[in-house]
Amino acid sequence: xxxxxxxxxxxxxxxxxxxxxxxxxxxxxxxxxxxxxxxxxxxxxxxxxxxxxxxxxxxxxxxxxxxxxxxxxxxxxxxxxxxxxxxxxxxxxxxxxxxxxxxxxxxxxxxxxxxxxxxxxxxxxxxxxxxxxxxxxxxxxxxxxxxxxxxxxxxxxxxxxxxxxxxxxxxxxxxxxxxxxxxxxxxxxxxxxxxxxxxxxxxxxxxxxxxxxxxxxxxxxxxxxxxxxxxxxxxxxxxxxxxxxxxxxxxxxxxxxxxxxxxxxxxxxxxxxxxxxxxxxxxxxxxxxxxxxxxxxxxxxxxxxxxxxxxxxxxx
Amino acid sequence: xxxxxxxxxxxxxxxxxxxxxxxxxxxxxxxxxxxxxxxxxxxxxxxxxxxxxxxxxxxxxxxxxxxxxxxxxxxxxxxxxxxxxxxxxxxxxxxxxxxxxxxxxxxxxxxxxxxxxxxxxxxxxxxxxxxxxxxxxxxxxxxxxxxxxxxxxxxxxxxxxxxxxxxxxxxxxxxxxxxxxxxxxxxxxxxxxxxxxxxxxxxxxxxxxxxxxxxxxxxxxxxxxxxxxxxxxxxxxxxxxxxxxxxxxxxxxxxxxxxxxxxxxxxxxxxxxxxxxxxxxxxxxxxxxxxxxxxxxxxxxxxxxxxxx
Numbered sequence: 001x002x003x004x005x006x007x008x009x010x011x012x013x014x015x016x017x018x019x020x021x022x023x024x025x026x027x028x029x030x031x032x033x034x035x036x037x038x039x040x041x042x043x044x045x046x047x048x049x050x051x052x053x054x055x056x057x058x059x060x061x062x063x064x065x066x067x068x069x070x071x072x073x074x075x076x077x078x079x080x081x082x083x084x085x086x087x088x089x090x091x092x093x094x095x096x097x098x099x100x101x102x103x104x105x106x107x108x109x110x111x112x113x114x115x116x117x118x119x120x121x122x123x124x125x126x127x128x129x130x131x132x133x134x135x136x137x138x139x140x141x142x143x144x145x146x147x148x149x150x151x152x153x154x155x156x157x158x159x160x161x162x163x164x165x166x167x168x169x170x171x172x173x174x175x176x177x178x179x180x181x182x183x184x185x186x187x188x189x190x191x192x193x194x195x196x197x198x199x200x201x202x203x204x205x206x207x208x209x210x211x212x213x214x215x216x217x218x219x220x221x222x223x224x225x226x227x228x229x230x231x232x233x234x235x236x237x238x239x240x241x242x243x244x245x246x247x248x249x250x251x252x253x254x255x256x257x258x259x260x261x262x263x264x265x266x267x268x269x270x271x272x273x274x275x276x277x278x279x280x281x282x283x284x285x286x287x288x289x290x291x292x293x294x295x296x297x298x299x300x301x302x303x304x305x306x307x308x309x310x311x312x313x314x315x316x
Numbered sequence: 317x318x319x320x321x322x323x324x325x326x327x328x329x330x331x332x333x334x335x336x337x338x339x340x341x342x343x344x345x346x347x348x349x350x351x352x353x354x355x356x357x358x359x360x361x362x363x364x365x366x367x368x369x370x371x372x373x374x375x376x377x378x379x380x381x382x383x384x385x386x387x388x389x390x391x392x393x394x395x396x397x398x399x400x401x402x403x404x405x406x407x408x409x410x411x412x413x414x415x416x417x418x419x420x421x422x423x424x425x426x427x428x429x430x431x432x433x434x435x436x437x438x439x440x441x442x443x444x445x446x447x448x449x450x451x452x453x454x455x456x457x458x459x460x461x462x463x464x465x466x467x468x469x470x471x472x473x474x475x476x477x478x479x480x481x482x483x484x485x486x487x488x489x490x491x492x493x494x495x496x497x498x499x500x501x502x503x504x505x506x507x508x509x510x511x512x513x514x515x516x517x518x519x520x521x522x523x524x525x526x527x528x529x530x531x532x533x534x535x536x537x538x539x540x541x542x543x544x545x546x547x548x549x550x551x552x553x554x555x556x557x558x559x560x561x562x563x564x565x566x567x568x569x570x571x572x573x574x575x576x577x578x579x580x581x582x583x584x585x586x587x588x589x590x591x592x593x594x595x596x597x598x599x600x601x602x603x604x605x606x607x608x609x610x611x612x613x614x615x616x617x618x619x620x621x622x623x624x625x
Contacts, residue, residue, distance in 0.1 A: 141585035146578030275460040
């Protein structure tokens with residue numbers, strides 16, 4: 001187990017380095033002249049030179065990368081090109097919206113996908129099962145923006161239960177208002193992500209139904225559904241843990257778009273704004289944090305999977 | 317003689333999967349949807365009921381009528397024409413990113429399976445790292461440098477899904493490489509490229525086409541999402557995502573107008589997803605139909621598009 005964890009950890013570290021290099025060099029090599037890009041077409045050569053000096057762009061690329069990474073390792077992602085504000089500080093502040101939003105979306109997705117997925121497997125071939133599969137297929141095809149717009153229309157405009165957009169100015173100092181502002185966004189992401197998760201749960205449950213141990217349990221007098229719930233579900237849980245790593249990426253992407261739709265001051269909206277401003281230092285920091293997060297979750301999922309699945313432990 | 321007789325049989329076998337596809341309700345829905353979207357896109361090149369960008373201040377926010385089947389938007393543009401034009405953009409993006417994803421995916425998969433051991437093992441690790449970059453983040457990365465455009469969408473979906481294709485086809489390639497006929501082909505003097513082209517690719521084609529169908533679904537969602545964010549189609553290009561962004565502010569007053577582009581995206585994506593599912597079912601003989609609980613569908617890992625837009 002420890003050996004596996006160490007190998008996997010090495011892989012994670014390599015992954016983080018490769019990802020950081022990919023981000024850094026894409027943002028440095030693609031534009032040609034970064035200083036000109038930041039200065040815009042209006043900038044005079046002297047201004048462009050000043051930007052170049054300020055950002056250390058005259059240094060060799062590798063040295064620039066090393067100095068950026070040196071900062072990253074100390075938790076310093078550099079400063080904004082526009083207003084010189086610390087990128088790490090802003091990310092931490094925006095995380096107060098994005099992290100709760102992600103957790104709430106995940107909760108919605110799991111609460112909705114697991115029971116319905118198992119149910120649709122149990123009802124397979126009957127009307128109920130067909131309706132659930134068809135609905136989940138359709139929901140998985142709905143663009144998240146549009147889903148958000150429709151939820152705003154029904155629950156915010158027509159019923160008036162939630163604010164249409166925005167986040168309270170005082171943030172989590174007013175916990176109820178902050179929570180209320182995140183409900184509709186979380187529902188939107190959760191339902192769409194949950195629809196995809198549901199299909200996994202369904203096929204994992206179908207697979208469990210066919211296993212020998214479920215048949216044995218059924219032979220000992222349980223009904224097939226009881227056997228599935230008591231003996232099959234732990235295995236369904238395993239495959240859910242596996243796909244959770246993939247779902248995290250979906251949650252992040254969903255939150256980028258949904259924060260824009262609901263004008264929530266989170267990391268996703270920050271990224272969209274900074275890409276528009278071509279604030280490359282901020283963009284590279286944000287991209288590193290987001291992909292790093294996906295890689296770390298993948299690592300944790302693999303480790304967790306190893307811990308809870310005895311079969312994998314023995315084969316090691 | 318015998319060769320002439322064998323030819324029609326071979327031809328029939330080659331198109332057998334298509335008939336199989338048509339027999340599945342999901343396959344039929346997928347094929348019809350894709351055909352309709354393609355046809356609408358083609359027609360829109362030559363004809364739309366109105367000019368999709370012509371503004372008519374007298375006809376703002378009209379409800380659906382005979383003159384404007386789906387109504388008009390806040391500047392009096394005909395929504396049906398905008399949707400038809402948007403179909404063209406969608407098809408363009410889907411095909412473009414499909415081509416890039418295929419090329420990129422095959423190159424990565426080939427590098428990860430046909431090369432010496434150290435190279436293909438590091439390639440496998442590299443592919444696993446690239447998976448952590450969702451399509452939308454790749455697109456934001458390119459947009460921050462070059463600004464947004466449809467080409468950015470095409471490239472980022474192409475690269476993003478190329479990696480997924482590589483991840484799925486690489487083990488498949490490795491598996492086929494073990495077969496006797498590959499050993500035979502190798503020993504009769506074929507080079508790596510020849511083996512790849514003549515023997516490997518035809519054998520992984522089913523897996524590949526299925527992935528391609530799903531990658532096009534992702535492309536449609538990505539185009540809509542990125543255009544909505546302002547990094548895809550320009551505001552003057554007809555696009556379903558741009559249309560959604562324009563109608564968003566008026567959703568409370570004119571909800572019906574915003575329904576159409578969303579429906580168009582949903583149906584197209586659903587069609588491509590179901591087509592992929594059905595293709596897999598039609599081309600994979602080992603996949604049972606899942607009627608018998610003792611032999612449920614084999615594949616437990618289904619496709620998860622990284623972009624939900």
